[in-house]
Amino acid sequence: MADTSPAPPPPPPQPANSGNTNQAHLNPLPTSVYTLPQTAQLEALYTIIRDKETSRGDFLFYSDRIIRLLVEEGLNHLPVVKRTVETPTGATYEGVGFEGKICGVSILRAGEAMEAGLREVCRSVRIGKILIQRDEETTLPKLFYSKFPQDIASRYVLLLDPMLATGGSAMKAVEVLMEHGVPEERIIFINLIASPEGLKTFCTKFPLLKVITGWIDEGLNEKAYIIPGLGDFGERRYCT
Amino acid sequence: MPDEFIYDLGETQDNVSRRGSSRDLSLQPKKNIVLVSHGRPPWYGEDGQRICDAFVIGVAGGSASGKTHVAREIVRNLGSIPTVIILSQDSFYKYHNEEELALAHANMLDFDHPDALDMPLFASCLSDLKACKQSNIPVYSFAEHQRLKETKYLYGATIIIAEGIMALVDPALRALYDLKVFVQCDSDLMLARRIKRDVKERGRDVHGILDQYLRYVKPSYDNFVRPTATHADIIVPGSNNAVAIDLICTHIRSQLQERTNRFRQKMAIPHLYLTTGSGSGASTPPESRLEDLDLTVLPDTPQLKGIFTILRSKETSRQDFIFFVDRLSTILVEFALQLLPYVPKVVVTPVGVEAHGKKLGAQMVCGVSILRSGGALERGFRRVINDVPIGSLLVQSDATSGEPMLLQTMLPVCVRLRNLAQDSWVFLLDAQIGTGAAAFMSIRILLDHGVREDHIVFVTFLVARGGGVSVLRRAFPGVKIVCGAVDEIMKEGWLEGYKGEGNPEGKGRKCWVMQPGMGQIGDRYYL
Numbered sequence: 001m002a003d004t005s006p007a008p009p010p011p012p013p014q015p016a017n018s019g020n021t022n023q024a025h026l027n028p029l030p031t032s033v034y035t036l037p038q039t040a041q042l043e044a045l046y047t048i049i050r051d052k053e054t055s056r057g058d059f060l061f062y063s064d065r066i067i068r069l070l071v072e073e074g075l076n077h078l079p080v081v082k083r084t085v086e087t088p089t090g091a092t093y094e095g096v097g098f099e100g101k102i103c104g105v106s107i108l109r110a111g112e113a114m115e116a117g118l119r120e121v122c123r124s125v126r127i128g129k130i131l132i133q134r135d136e137e138t139t140l141p142k143l144f145y146s147k148f149p150q151d152i153a154s155r156y157v158l159l160l161d162p163m164l165a166t167g168g169s170a171m172k173a174v175e176v177l178m179e180h181g182v183p184e185e186r187i188i189f190i191n192l193i194a195s196p197e198g199l200k201t202f203c204t205k206f207p208l209l210k211v212i213t214g215w216i217d218e219g220l221n222e223k224a225y226i227i228p229g230l231g232d233f234g235e236r237r238y239c240t
Numbered sequence: 241m242p243d244e245f246i247y248d249l250g251e252t253q254d255n256v257s258r259r260g261s262s263r264d265l266s267l268q269p270k271k272n273i274v275l276v277s278h279g280r281p282p283w284y285g286e287d288g289q290r291i292c293d294a295f296v297i298g299v300a301g302g303s304a305s306g307k308t309h310v311a312r313e314i315v316r317n318l319g320s321i322p323t324v325i326i327l328s329q330d331s332f333y334k335y336h337n338e339e340e341l342a343l344a345h346a347n348m349l350d351f352d353h354p355d356a357l358d359m360p361l362f363a364s365c366l367s368d369l370k371a372c373k374q375s376n377i378p379v380y381s382f383a384e385h386q387r388l389k390e391t392k393y394l395y396g397a398t399i400i401i402a403e404g405i406m407a408l409v410d411p412a413l414r415a416l417y418d419l420k421v422f423v424q425c426d427s428d429l430m431l432a433r434r435i436k437r438d439v440k441e442r443g444r445d446v447h448g449i450l451d452q453y454l455r456y457v458k459p460s461y462d463n464f465v466r467p468t469a470t471h472a473d474i475i476v477p478g479s480n481n482a483v484a485i486d487l488i489c490t491h492i493r494s495q496l497q498e499r500t501n502r503f504r505q506k507m508a509i510p511h512l513y514l515t516t517g518s519g520s521g522a523s524t525p526p527e528s529r530l531e532d533l534d535l536t537v538l539p540d541t542p543q544l545k546g547i548f549t550i551l552r553s554k555e556t557s558r559q560d561f562i563f564f565v566d567r568l569s570t571i572l573v574e575f576a577l578q579l580l581p582y583v584p585k586v587v588v589t590p591v592g593v594e595a596h597g598k599k600l601g602a603q604m605v606c607g608v609s610i611l612r613s614g615g616a617l618e619r620g621f622r623r624v625i626n627d628v629p630i631g632s633l634l635v636q637s638d639a640t641s642g643e644p645m646l647l648q649t650m651l652p653v654c655v656r657l658r659n660l661a662q663d664s665w666v667f668l669l670d671a672q673i674g675t676g677a678a679a680f681m682s683i684r685i686l687l688d689h690g691v692r693e694d695h696i697v698f699v700t701f702l703v704a705r706g707g708g709v710s711v712l713r714r715a716f717p718g719v720k721i722v723c724g725a726v727d728e729i730m731k732e733g734w735l736e737g738y739k740g741e742g743n744p745e746g747k748g749r750k751c752w753v754m755q756p757g758m759g760q761i762g763d764r765y766y767l
Contacts, residue, residue, distance in 0.1 A: 040582035040598050047597025051587035061626055065574065068623075072543060072571060080542045085553035088759025089731070095549025096542060120570075120623075123563055221591065231590025 026196035030203035067117030107161040110234035114160040132169040141169040153181030159189045162233040167198035184208045279645025288715030292499045300407035301423030304433040306478040317489040325397040329404025332362040344385035352460030363412040408468035422469040425478025536722045569620025576722040604664040606652040613671035613762035635678040644677040661690040671761035676708025693718035
């Protein structure tokens with residue numbers, strides 16, 4: 001996208017150096033929003049994928065690491081049941097078992113980039129797809145295509161889209177899922193970077209839906225790109 | 241390391257014929273004498289400090305006097321000693337400038353003078369090895385008459401034999417020897433041997449040999465070598481010396497035995513966990529308040545608990561076990577990485593704005609897995625840190641005593657070289673800390689190499705609170721220990737023995753297992 005824009009957008013009013021807390025750009029956080037622990041290490045991961053000089057190989061590797069962390073965090077919001085097992089040493093262990101079927105739904109195209117990370121954590125998980133495209137002029141989302149597992153209504157859904165900017169396509173995707181019978185509270189939306197505006201709009205519309213986000217950025221520029229963001233995730237990932 | 245058993249140094253063809261060693265200096269056949277069960281036993285005490293130095297023997301004598309024969313016979317006689325290094329003075333010839341190089345190629349450079357040797361370097365290498373540190377000794381090529389760029393890495397010997405005509409010349413070197421041997425041989429016998437060997441092995445004519453002998457070898461012997469005999473503890477005859485060698489070996493054995501005895505009482509691993517010794521059963525487990533152990537434990541989330549439930553269950557299939565071990569190790573290593581230092585960094589994003597972030601502040605990061613079960617964390621490690629070296633340490637319990645034995649050391653370059661090791665961060669990987677014996681030994685090895693204690697991050701699935709971790713923590717307070725969960729106790733168990741070398745009857749032994757634990761993680765992951 002850098003090559004299509006004639007001039008770089010004007011710098012934001014203030015630099016993003018106000019500390020790495022979730023609340024820096026959105027306070028208070030909506031109650032349905034969960035972020036990863038804002039460690040220096042996570043910040044270092046984001047710094048690598050934000051850097052426009054980062055090679056595609058590094059972008060893949062480091063974004064995958066963040067995606068894995070996000071999926072792990074997302075799975076923690078699924079229910080578990082008590083389960084007692086016997087260990088090879090003959091002791092008993094009071095543990096838990098995973099409960100409920102899940103599936104992933106990726107919003108094309110960028111959401112697909114998160115599937116590999118999902119499968120590394122949830123082996124052979126079913127993955128549905130939605131194609132929603134943003135109208136470049138109106139920035140309004142349109143549904144072009146969707147394909148889900150048949151029993152999606154009985155599953156927990158991990159909705160995957162790396163960037164939550166205006167929230168338009170994500171909200172459209174949730175509407176489509178609910179039309180297919182998935183209750184709002186059984187959808188977990190996972191993204192890498194969210195804008196405060198988009199997050200607020202999204203959570204106001206779907207207050208029961210849990211949002212797992214890695215980092216909340218400063219805001220949107222006039223072209224609805226997240227600032228400082230990382231550019232177009234799909235483009236950097238697939239290098240088209 | 242003990243699988244290499246003996247380092248034979250400076251073994252170029254040229255070197256062999258010129259110096260007076262014989263081709264059979266190569267101690268290749270001795271390798272077969274090494275028992276598989278003979279690893280390196282602990283060399284440190286419960287406080288984590290080294291208990292004794294390596295035993296250093298200096299062997300000097302004229303060219304072709306039979307030094308190498310003596311050194312070799314000592315090694316053969318000692319038989320079951322785990323690691324012996326023979327350090328030849330030939331490795332320490334100085335780096336030559338252009339002028340000296342030209343002289344050397346014209347056979348006009350005096351190699352039989354003490355000044356030809358880099359004595360300070362010789363002494364510092366030997367001193368490091370004696371102090372159980374690693375040493376990267378120079379490699380000298382007799383074909384090029386020059387010290388090469390590469391060095392040879394040495395670590396972990398119990399006995400070091402420094403051998404060479406000038407071995408007793410330098411006072412700094414002499415101060416390092418525990419035993420000084422001078423091989424005394426008549427000049428005419430040495431000359432006869434030299435002529436015979438050089439004619440046979442190098443095809444040189446007698447005239448040339450005599451010329452060199454009279455110009456360099458003989459004056460050097462009379463001026464520098466023979467006078468050092470006064471420093472020797474023992475003068476060994478250059479031929480028919482079986483009795484003398486036998487006496488030397490008896491002395492070495494008694495010295496080593498004495499050190500071992502001193503050492504047993506201060507054993508690093510609580511007596512509780514060893515079958516030998518007096519403490520078994522009677523002594524109380526070491527105190528272990530969780531907060532004293534200073535463990536970095538993964539947050540207890542529903543997913544983590546679910547993963548551990550699967551891993552602990554004996555019903556879990558191998559396929560599931562491997563998948564969830566990989567998943568857990570990924571989470572663990574990701575979690576452990578937060579312990580590294582990070583520094584501010586500003587980048588420009590593709591949107592064209594600056595982003596203030598951070599980057600890793602560590603210069604060098606590497607992994608070292610403690611085999612076998614530490615290998616189970618390697619895939620997770622690679623998923624998180626893709627471009628760093630991973631070394632390994634093979635530490636196994638002795639089949640009969642249960643004592644940890646170091647069988648192999650393969651460390652990354654950033655640990656092997658002391659100047660790099662000081663800045664490196666090392667992730668030590670092992671599946672669990674039970675008795676803590678292998679962990680203890682591995683940390684000691686890294687410290688021996690100069691890695692800073694607070695630069696070691698130990699990553700493991702399980703830690704037994706009532707196990708050896710409290711001893712580990714007391715000895716190495718700076719090491720960071722990251723684990724997935726903490727188990728309560730260690731239970732006494734019986735390990736079926738395998739029939740094999742070092743354990744011919746396949747005797748079983750007492751062992752300690754974690755409760756509830758995950759079973760034998762290595763077996764479940766690999767077999």
